[in-house]
Amino acid sequence: MTKAGFVALVGRPNAGKSTLLNTLAHEHLAMVSHKANATRKRLNCIVLHQNAQIIFTDTPGIHQQEKLLNQFMLNEALKALGDCDLSVFIAPATDNVQHYKDFLSLCNHRRHILLLSKIDTITQADLLVKITEYQAYSHLYEALIPYSATKKIGITSLLTEIIKYLPKSPPLYDEEIITTENFRELYKEMIREAIFEYMSDEIPYESDVQILAFKESPLLDRVKAVIVVDKESQKGLMIGKKGENIKRIGRKSRELMEALSEKKVFLELSVKVKKGWSKKKEFLAQFGYNFE
Ligand SMILES: Nc1nc2c(ncn2[C@@H]2O[C@H](COP(=O)(O)OP(=O)(O)OP(=O)(O)O)[C@@H](O)[C@H]2O)c(=O)[nH]1
Ligand SMILES: [Mg+2]
Structure with a gap:
């Protein structure tokens, strides 16, 4: 039995979405920057894990701005959210929980995993406080996973968790390709x-x-x-x-x-x-x- 499906990586600007996509792809596919609002368009990468083919979509950071380009960027994130089987909300560990609450109203309580990112930037004690804060919403997310790209923590847990929620399906793409982008x-x-x-x-x-x-x-x-x-x-x-x-x-x-x-x-x-x-x-x- 194989599984396959689309997983949107969403979150605020600078949360670490593109870094996560590159980590999952084991390639530098998506642009990364310490400056916010770097990604402007969706980008897919295809990951094989155990019996599943997971198509991850990197998205622009969710933010509100008047400019037409920023509206395009927000649309891109919303389209990915609408089209996916599951989303991963990437919340930097230093962010206020309010941003997750804003996401909940945006995603209409669709199925998602909460990925607490950049945990290398805070102390263990602060991390525990943050996790406790998010646990108030545990009935809304499928899993809460602490993660750091820098320290390589949480990736296998994330993949294992994602697979649980993907539909049974034959592979959707040729197993050789790692991205749909040219x-x-x-x-x-x-x-x-x-x-x-x-x-x-x-x-x-x-x-x-x-x-x-x-x-x-x-x-x-x-x-x-x-x-x-x-x-x-x-x-x-x-x-x-x-x-x-x-x-x-x-x-x-x-x-x-x-x-x-x-x-x-x-x-x-x-x-x-x-x-x-x-x-x-x-x-x-x-x-x-x-x-x-
Ligand atoms: N310390 C630390 N920094 C990280 C981690 N993951 C990403 N970063 C840094 O965070 C910054 C933003 O990373 P991106 O992956 O470009 O973030 P993004 O969510 O794609 O940002 P936008 O495309 O602007 O929405 C970069 O400077 C990354 O190096 C992490 O786990 N730990
Ligand atoms: Mg990005």
Whole structure:
């Protein structure tokens, strides 16, 4: 008997959702950042565990903001919640329980596991207090699992628990593949990760990336990409003095690409200004952010 199903990883911005997806995939598939609101789109990874195929969906952090791009991001999280067999709510151990209560009204009390994340950042005593607080809601969640990506705690417990709630089903995807995403999209996210790492203030939030050309071959991938910013001044900052910022972004993203593909990557990066790129649905669609 085999099982298979979809599991959405949801939580507030910066909770550690993408880090968890990468840990489960044993690959750096999803972009990770110490800055919040990094993930903008859903991304699937496929994990085989015991007799089950689990399709995990990384989602943007649940947050409310007026901007159209942020509305798209919230929609992505809500769609994943609506489409899954089970969700995992990732709550950093330092977060207030109120955020979990907000999630409960959003998920309409659908079946979920509560994953208490980043437990390496608090003391054992504080962790016990937190667990006791959450236990007041134990009739609402299937399991409460303390977890740390840094200390590698809780992953096997999470997988074992998830399998209990998946439907009986033959595998839904070819057992060889680890993600439904193509390399073009994964590479784009790697450039965004480098932008989030090296650029400050509003620039990571007012920029995005388009892959203009992508040519794969067995030993080398050729990628031509453009970083799109909102203002002329941001273009100058993105390039940096003597091009040092764009070089650093290029170097970092190429390293990520080569680690994943196990190939050489030739990356050609440029920067262009497109005023208001994030303010219209048809513009957002050009970056892969489709509302329908
Ligand atoms: N100390 C500690 N830090 C962690 C852990 N898991 C993730 N982080 C860090 O938390 C930050 C946010 O991680 P992400 O995985 O990008 O968080 P996210 O939930 O995907 O964030 P958004 O995409 O912005 O919603 C990064 O700096 C991670 O390195 C953990 O278990 N312990
Ligand atoms: Mg993320």
